[in-house]
Amino acid sequence: MSRLAVEKELLQGLRKGDQASYKKLVETYWNELHFLANRLVTDDSVANDCVQETFIKAITKIDGFEGRGSLRAWLHQITVNEALTVLRKITARKEDSLDDIMLDFDDTGHYIESYKGHPVSLEVLQESVEVKRHLKLSIDKLPDNFRAVLILRDYEGYSTSEVAEKLNMTEQNVKVRLHRARLALRNLLKPVLREHSE
Amino acid sequence: MHKTKIKEHLSCRKVEEFLMAYLDKELSIWTRVRFRFHLMICPSCTNYLQDYNKTIKLGKSLFESPDVSATGKVPDRILEAIINCK
Numbered sequence: 001m002s003r004l005a006v007e008k009e010l011l012q013g014l015r016k017g018d019q020a021s022y023k024k025l026v027e028t029y030w031n032e033l034h035f036l037a038n039r040l041v042t043d044d045s046v047a048n049d050c051v052q053e054t055f056i057k058a059i060t061k062i063d064g065f066e067g068r069g070s071l072r073a074w075l076h077q078i079t080v081n082e083a084l085t086v087l088r089k090i091t092a093r094k095e096d097s098l099d100d101i102m103l104d105f106d107d108t109g110h111y112i113e114s115y116k117g118h119p120v121s122l123e124v125l126q127e128s129v130e131v132k133r134h135l136k137l138s139i140d141k142l143p144d145n146f147r148a149v150l151i152l153r154d155y156e157g158y159s160t161s162e163v164a165e166k167l168n169m170t171e172q173n174v175k176v177r178l179h180r181a182r183l184a185l186r187n188l189l190k191p192v193l194r195e196h197s198e
Numbered sequence: 199m200h201k202t203k204i205k206e207h208l209s210c211r212k213v214e215e216f217l218m219a220y221l222d223k224e225l226s227i228w229t230r231v232r233f234r235f236h237l238m239i240c241p242s243c244t245n246y247l248q249d250y251n252k253t254i255k256l257g258k259s260l261f262e263s264p265d266v267s268a269t270g271k272v273p274d275r276i277l278e279a280i281i282n283c284k
Contacts, residue, residue: 027272
């Protein structure tokens with residue numbers, strides 16, 4: 001059954017208050033929502049709480065879901081909001097920087113060492129379980145305020161202005177953090193990229 | 199291009215600074231031309247841009263199809279709490 005057909009059937013059940021549909025909703029979307037929440041809050045048990053709250057909100061507010069976007073996208077939005085609420089409390093206590101994982105340039109503005117790159121195809125990397133594991137760990141290593149920007153803008157499809165609003169930053173600040181987060185992530189991935197290039 | 203800077207050309211540092219604006223097509227035409235010229239003569243920055251793009255795409259694909267084994271089964275107490283929330 002297609003994703004749209006699954007969603008349609010689920011929505012009918014949810015609107016009727018059918019508990020089997022609640023169960024199916026959770027079982028269908030648990031993994032991806034937990035993955036998303038866990039990358040934002042980097043704590044398995046806190047991610048559990050966020051996703052639990054997401055499902056409860058979705059079920060109790062299902063009549064308010066107008067169906068302009070997909071049910072999946074709506075669940076992602078609620079999860080992001082839940083996780084950001086938690087993250088704001090943590091991030092309010094600290095403001096990390098990425099200075100220790102950025103590349104160095106010399107006085108003329110050129111690389112201290114030439115950048116050799118990693119001649120391995122994207123497809124090979126995407127299929128590697130090790131790359132996925134390393135990537136996940138690397139994303140989790142980024143400071144909260146950079147990781148959140150990266151996840152929302154690059155992976156969840158929010159625009160720069162939407163991210164700025166959600167994270168209470170200027171658009172320029174979002175752009176700077178996104179760029180630095182991408183660079184830092186690429187630097188963190190270097191060992192695994194190198195390994196797959198050999 | 200490594201350490202062979204021509205004054206009016208962009209430096210590698212500038213290329214890194216302009217990378218996102220380049221990808222978002224926000225550079226002026228002239229800066230875009232200088233950026234692309236730099237890429238033509240600088241293997242380091244070309245490699246750098248390729249890895250940068252690869253990193254973005256890898257992250258996207260991870261979020262599109264996360265490793266389900268990493269999260270696993272829904273904890274019973276949570277499932278129960280959700281089913282009985284209404």
